[in-house]
Amino acid sequence: MTAGLPRISSAAAAPLPDGRSAGPRHGVRRGIREVLDYLGILPFLLFIGVFLLWPTCTVIVGAFQDAEGRPTLDNLVAVAQGTYLEAFALSFALSAVTALLGAVLGGLLAWSVATGRRDSALRRVVAAASGTLAQFGGVMLAFAFLATFGFNGLVTLFLRDRLGIDLFAGGAWIYELPGLALVYTYFQIPLMVIVFLPAVEGLRPQWREACLSLGGDSWAYWRHVGFPILWPSFLGATLLLFANAFSAYATAKALISQASPLVPLRIGTFLTSEIVLGQANLGKALAFGMIVVVAATTVLYALLQARSSRWLR
Template identity: 60%
Template sequence: MVAPVTTGVGRADRAAPGPGPGRSRVAWLVVVPFLAYVGTFLVYPTVSVLAGAFQDADGGFTPTNLADLTRGAYLRAFLRSIELSAITALLGAVLGALLSWAVAGGAPDGPLRRVVVAGAGVLAQFGGVPLAFAFLATVGFQGFVTRFLRDSFGVDLFAGGAWLFELPGLTLVYTFFQIPLMVIVFLPALDGLRPQWREAVDSLGGTAWTYWRHVGGPVLLPAFLGAVLLLFANAFSAYATAAALVSQGSPIVPLQIRGFLTGEVLLGRENLGKALGLGMVVVVGVAMGLYAVVQRRFARWQR
């Protein structure tokens, strides 16, 4: 006689009933506030910007607003924003990757790693007005470093002009929060490198350069490129730090939009600010789309 065979899968299926009506109602109670928040503060503003970018002062359809973005001060603002974001993304990625590599080489639960990771988590969010004030108090016209160098060594940091309040200053300040963000994003990728890969290269007579050239580098490249794109989007959409440092002029797109929201110089052209916002949405959307592509490629190496 052959005893009937029962599988564990069947028992598990019988023991795990589907979610009941009560659980579904609780899930909706959690999801609905989140959907309302997203719809109010993300979907509605995006739709409003998209619609207003193609409207004139009377509400009629016009492509003039978008056409204005391709010339004059608005085109220069976009080019400066892209330049600023690209430079700070590359600087933050390279310096942050080196710091991540130094931390990853230590003990996983060591005090150095804990301090660096905790500090990166704090400093990555340390932006806006507090960060601008910190740089003003440090290397501003009357900052303590500026006064120390001037009084002790006769070195004037502002001999060549007010660089801190222009694109070079924004580059320095933006890089400050880009580096810790890179550490947070890139350190898990370094932790994903398997020791067996290095041991295999060593057993075949390879060197450290051979390992990074043929194994470590190709594995980390998608993660590095994805981090660069994430840093680019982060810098391109930053506003508060630049607004606190640059009180006059609008060298980048977020400050151009501020002018349309707070000024009355271009009366009747308010929708041009929405066109600028739409341009920012497109640039950030392209960057994040490329980020998703390279992240999927990186995920293949983690399987």
């Protein structure tokens, strides 16, 4: 038996079920089968409809309705000013800063672990650790930082007892925005590694060889080959990090218990506290704002990803 045989038979067999010319009886049976095919994916579609599309539509429609269900733009106008606008600005700034920090540090880390061998032990450990810290951390990371930089944290005590430095001279920063930025950066770095590592590993050693044999040095290689190829991936990954920080709720909630300076925390208070009459849909308007920001970021990311796949993979 030749190696090619199964492929040929599969190619010939593939069009058969649909391509066969059918008499009237076959037509009826084909119709029934087609209906059965669609019935087969119905459970999945129903499930998606109830638990993904319906809630999303509830948010979007609700953002444009007043308490009595009449169409209005008042909610969106309300969340585009005052403390809500400040929350958006702060969320935006925090996400942008941590995305940039995470992208640079994570990008460097990805570059230094890139070995070219996909099954090396170092790579496995880095991939597993990155996945854990980037995607499944949440509350646990907040506790990790309280154990490190909290009032009785390891680093706090070390600096105070050994070096005489008081980390809290400037206030309880770990429970405020600077602490949040520190933890966010902490989970952005591994996410960057996950997203950016394939791109770095897509750089072929032959390109460096070609550059060197043409008389260029390491700098010329990065200036003319490495960076131009990697920058769409880098920018795309940074956008993904931004969206990631923008949507994060768990870490912020666990770290900051009193105030609600960020948009996700604001939305959370709408769900848990008594809602002022007539403001029921303000939370939905905030959520709608988040959808817009995150969706726009994701679309940009997809475009950049398409561009970078020209050279990589």
